[in-house]
Amino acid sequence: MSTSNYKEITLNGLWHNNPALVQLLGLCPLLGVSNSVVNALGLGIATIFVMTGSNIAVSLIRKKTNDAIRLPAFVMIIASLTTCVELLMQAYTYELYQILGIFIPLIVTNCAILGRAEAYAAKNPVLPSALDGFMMGCGFALVLFLLGALREIIGKGTLFSGLDLLVGPMAATWEIVVFADYQKFLFAILPPGAFVIMGFIIALKNLIDAHLKTRAAKADVNTAAQAASDTLPNSGV
Amino acid sequence: MSLLNVSSPHSHGPGSTARLMKLVILATVPGAITLCLFFGWGTLINLIWAGLVAITCEALVLKLRNRPVAFYLGDYSALLSAVLLALAIPPLAPWWITLIGVSFAIIIGKQLYGGMGYNPFNPAMLGYVLLLISFPAQMTAWAAPTGIDGVSGVQGFAQAFNSIFPIFGNVLEIDAYTLATPLDVMRENKGLTIDELWASNPIFWGVGGRGWIWVNLAFLAGGLFLLYRRVFTWHTPVAMLGSLTLMSIIFYGGDGSTGNGSTAFHLLSGATMLGAFFIATDPVTSAVSNRGRLIYGAGIGMIIYIIRCWGGYPDGVAFAVLLMNMAAPTIDYYTQPRTYGHKKPKKGLAKQD
Numbered sequence: 001m002s003t004s005n006y007k008e009i010t011l012n013g014l015w016h017n018n019p020a021l022v023q024l025l026g027l028c029p030l031l032g033v034s035n036s037v038v039n040a041l042g043l044g045i046a047t048i049f050v051m052t053g054s055n056i057a058v059s060l061i062r063k064k065t066n067d068a069i070r071l072p073a074f075v076m077i078i079a080s081l082t083t084c085v086e087l088l089m090q091a092y093t094y095e096l097y098q099i100l101g102i103f104i105p106l107i108v109t110n111c112a113i114l115g116r117a118e119a120y121a122a123k124n125p126v127l128p129s130a131l132d133g134f135m136m137g138c139g140f141a142l143v144l145f146l147l148g149a150l151r152e153i154i155g156k157g158t159l160f161s162g163l164d165l166l167v168g169p170m171a172a173t174w175e176i177v178v179f180a181d182y183q184k185f186l187f188a189i190l191p192p193g194a195f196v197i198m199g200f201i202i203a204l205k206n207l208i209d210a211h212l213k214t215r216a217a218k219a220d221v222n223t224a225a226q227a228a229s230d231t232l233p234n235s236g237v
Numbered sequence: 238m239s240l241l242n243v244s245s246p247h248s249h250g251p252g253s254t255a256r257l258m259k260l261v262i263l264a265t266v267p268g269a270i271t272l273c274l275f276f277g278w279g280t281l282i283n284l285i286w287a288g289l290v291a292i293t294c295e296a297l298v299l300k301l302r303n304r305p306v307a308f309y310l311g312d313y314s315a316l317l318s319a320v321l322l323a324l325a326i327p328p329l330a331p332w333w334i335t336l337i338g339v340s341f342a343i344i345i346g347k348q349l350y351g352g353m354g355y356n357p358f359n360p361a362m363l364g365y366v367l368l369l370i371s372f373p374a375q376m377t378a379w380a381a382p383t384g385i386d387g388v389s390g391v392q393g394f395a396q397a398f399n400s401i402f403p404i405f406g407n408v409l410e411i412d413a414y415t416l417a418t419p420l421d422v423m424r425e426n427k428g429l430t431i432d433e434l435w436a437s438n439p440i441f442w443g444v445g446g447r448g449w450i451w452v453n454l455a456f457l458a459g460g461l462f463l464l465y466r467r468v469f470t471w472h473t474p475v476a477m478l479g480s481l482t483l484m485s486i487i488f489y490g491g492d493g494s495t496g497n498g499s500t501a502f503h504l505l506s507g508a509t510m511l512g513a514f515f516i517a518t519d520p521v522t523s524a525v526s527n528r529g530r531l532i533y534g535a536g537i538g539m540i541i542y543i544i545r546c547w548g549g550y551p552d553g554v555a556f557a558v559l560l561m562n563m564a565a566p567t568i569d570y571y572t573q574p575r576t577y578g579h580k581k582p583k584k585g586l587a588k589q590d
Contacts, residue, residue: 185337187371196345 013135040148460514
């Protein structure tokens with residue numbers, strides 16, 4: 001495995017093939033819990049853990065499972081890991097566990113995880129699979145974080161409120177009041193707001209991609225012109 | 238002699254989009270004046286402010302989308318959406334309520350879907366629902382209609398202007414000027430019979446609410462004018478009012494405290510007439526065929542009654558219209574008229590033995 005391949009896996013997970021922005025997988029938890037940063041981070045970290053773990057496990061058993069039973073086997077692995085996460089969250093972040101509620105067990109049904117197990121881990125060695133799972137999870141978590149931050153700012157006018165539920169009592173003072181004396185904009189906190197803001201984030205990604213593409217095309221044309229003028233130093237003009 | 242090869246259509250009617258939109262805006266005038274008479278100058282200020290916001294947003298997005306700005310602004314559709322939304326929101330709602338609602342309606346409800354003619358949902362009602370679920374306190378604070386003893390309605394222009402644009406720092410005590418609407422009082426009523434309710438609450442007058450009856454009659458007059466000018470067919474409004482009437486007759490609980498209000502009360506309260514003639518009849522978002530419009534309108538009337546009597550909101554015109562907007566393509570699919578002389582289509586799979 002060359003390093004360029006690892007770089008490609010990383011870029012794929014975070015940007016080019018981002019599970020939330022490009023594959024549009026796992027939208028149910030993404031839109032369901034992203035109404036504040038702390039919820040988004042909680043679910044994001046849990047998803048990274050499950051995704052990395054499931055990719056490693058699936059990759060390890062990839063030569064033993066036959067085609068007929070591979071999907072039940074994958075789901076079993078994912079479900080066991082999700083149960084681990086659930087128990088861990090019950091032990092260490094009980095209040096956050098209660099807020100996230102059904103969305104923690106629902107990680108099992110996150111199609112992004114099963115998708116990566118099927119599309120990548122079942123065909124590749126352990127190390128790249130682990131990196132793929134981790135990076136895909138990070139891509140998912142980053143979008144969750146961005147969506148959560150935007151919805152919290154627009155909806156409640158604060159940022160990082162209640163983060164002590166996730167990282168301990170020292171974070172109780174991390175809350176930033178972006179707009180003081182803010183009239184709550186409930187739409188952003190309710191599910192329809194998640195759809196609209198998610199749409200804008202996807203549009204922004206496409207805009208950046210289009211911009212990068214035109215810049216690359218321009219650079220190509222420039223180098224081609226440069227090359228052409230280099231090969232014809234004396235065209236007589 | 239040269240014969241020009243002109244393709245169809247050969248006869249051109251005078252009904253351009255801009256003309257129709259202007260007619261509809263004109264038909265809202267009696268309703269708007271009645272609203273001003275009973276609820277103060279706020280409605281007029283909101284209308285002007287909403288119109289400005291709508292035109293600015295429309296021009297901005299058209300510019301971003303590289304579309305001809307003057308051509309699309311000239312069809313008055315943005316202005317009509319703004320007018321309908323401004324008529325629906327409370328007259329004393331602060332300026333940012335109108336700003337958020339109208340810009341959402343125009344930018345997200347209309348232009349992001351592709352502009353005039355491509356929007357699946359009525360933009361004005363999308364804006365209204367956004368406001369209703371986001372700012373329930375401001376959106377339910379209706380000004381008290383004038384003519385109630387002991388409650389001062391909003392008197393002058395300056396007072397209304399100050400409550401919408403509090404730039405002079407003189408914010409009104411909002412509680413002093415607002416009252417629950419008749420539909421809200423009716424919904425909250427648990428223990429009083431209808432007669433006691435009428436006697437105890439001065440917001441009721443005649444068969445409905447003070448002021449509200451006249452507002453609805455004014456919108457009815459405007460709607461009949463549009464019907465006379467054949468801006469839309471009779472199917473949607475008649476079906477909507479008909480199903481609302483039918484529902485209120487079936488579920489009429491008599492004079493008791495659990496009665497849901499009389500038929501006349503439901504027909505002349507809230508946004509019934511505005512919804513029936515100005516909102517449900519939107520040609521873009523309603524069903525297309527006449528039979529489809531009957532189903533579409535009947536659905537709206539039924540959902541309005543369900544939300545009013547058993548739902549979580551006092552009035553449900555906006556939700557009902559949006560829900561039926563969603564159903565309109567399916568209704569169209571099943572009510573597509575056959576061309577003359579053709580047999581009925583076979584729907585589904587034929588029976589096989």
